Amino acid sequence: MSDDLGASKNSAYAPATTVYHFQNLSTAFNDSSSFPQPYHYPPDIILVTRPTYTAFFTHYHRLVTESNNQFGRLLESCKPPNDPGLPRRRPIIYVDENEHHFNCFLIALYNWSSQLYKPDTGVFSHVFNLVIKYGFKVRSVFSPSSGGFQDLVRTAETEALRMYTLAAHWDFEELAVSASRYVLRVADTIQNITDDHAETIGPRYLLRLIQLHETRKARLKELLLIPPTLHVDDTPACARPQRLSVLRAYGLAAGYVVWEKAAGVTVQEIKSILFGNIGTSISCPVCSDAVQRNIDHVLDLWSQMKDTI
Structure with a gap:
């Protein structure tokens, strides 16, 4: 089988049979991981975060499907495999990202739950930025039926105002609606909204939250x-x-x-x-x-x- 991959300054290559010795190996994304359909075949691309050099074994088609920029331009020189699942040289792509944020981002791409890693609203804020950076849409990756969206809602139960603020900032209507229910359950939330919160939430979502609070009271x-x-x-x-x-x-x-x-x-x-x-x-x-x-x-x-x- 001929090599169908190009090279880039952030890339290296290794045969599929190579035994890897990375500094760190993702527990969620490795050769032993069970991936959901349609990515049930062995990973065909390796992403390595710097500076921790944590390796994530993933799939080319998942990284480019729905991405509008070839995964942050990193895969522009990589041609798709002729037959996914067959052995081939796997590109190793280096990304300058925090491995925890990147892990939660990839988990969301695969429609898994990240609760095992206990991400808070701050982590999800970084994940949203990664979603945009690598060419995806937040409301698509975290659709209401996804595992990632359920993670967001569970986090809103304990970080209601922070999650509502994040949702409002991204104009993420479905998440803002779900989070608003938990904001109401926290006493004096409206009175404790700071100027920074108000600026990030924006007038439309702030007004809707205040109106809901006042109407119910x-x-x-x-x-x-x-x-x-x-x-x-x-x-x-x-x-x-x-x-x-x-x-x-x-x-x-x-x-x-x-x-x-x-x-x-x-x-x-x-x-x-x-x-x-x-x-x-x-x-x-x-x-x-x-x-x-x-x-x-x-x-x-x-x-x-x-x-x-």
Whole structure:
């Protein structure tokens, strides 16, 4: 089989049967890795990061498919293999990249999950830059159905505002929508947005986040500050002072939720707070039923509230 590869200043070549002795070898991308379809055949190109000289065994067609610049111009002189999977001389391409960022970038290209490597929002920010640098589109590599997108959403659970800021900066609508749900769950998030955050987020996404927060807080107040309707007439087990005590307890618990909890407070949290403070202390069964109906009504309406931008 004739050699179908060119050479470049960042390249070297070795036969497919060569035993490699790199300074570091990627645990995710090597000759023993199981690659997804349609890249189930042995890797045919080796990328080596500098200065750590970590080797990543990958596939030519994955690196150039969807890339609009031949993988950052690095593969312009490399011709595609005539028959992927057959032994051939494998090019070794050197890239001046942080090996952790580059690893997470390649994982996203192959539609894998990078959770094993615990990337945070800062790492994903670097990965997004690599996606563009090597000719891909962020919203294509991290499509909502991809493993990489699920990684982003999982990271948003613990780094909500940072991930929302990243999504807004890249105009990544799907990610911004998913991250906004977690931003709401952090108390005082809106008040703690710094000037740098606001500038990076931009006016459109910042306004949408504030509007979502304010709309939900107003609706929460509206729902919870309506007291339950208790029976009017006294009974042997429940006189007016007891009913006033129930209303007072309900008002205190509802007020706590309105003023202390974030706009993303969940149905379960509201239920726990209300029942925890008044549900077990009501001796009158009629009042208890009325409070239960009121809470159920509040929870039902709150569960229908939009919780993303």
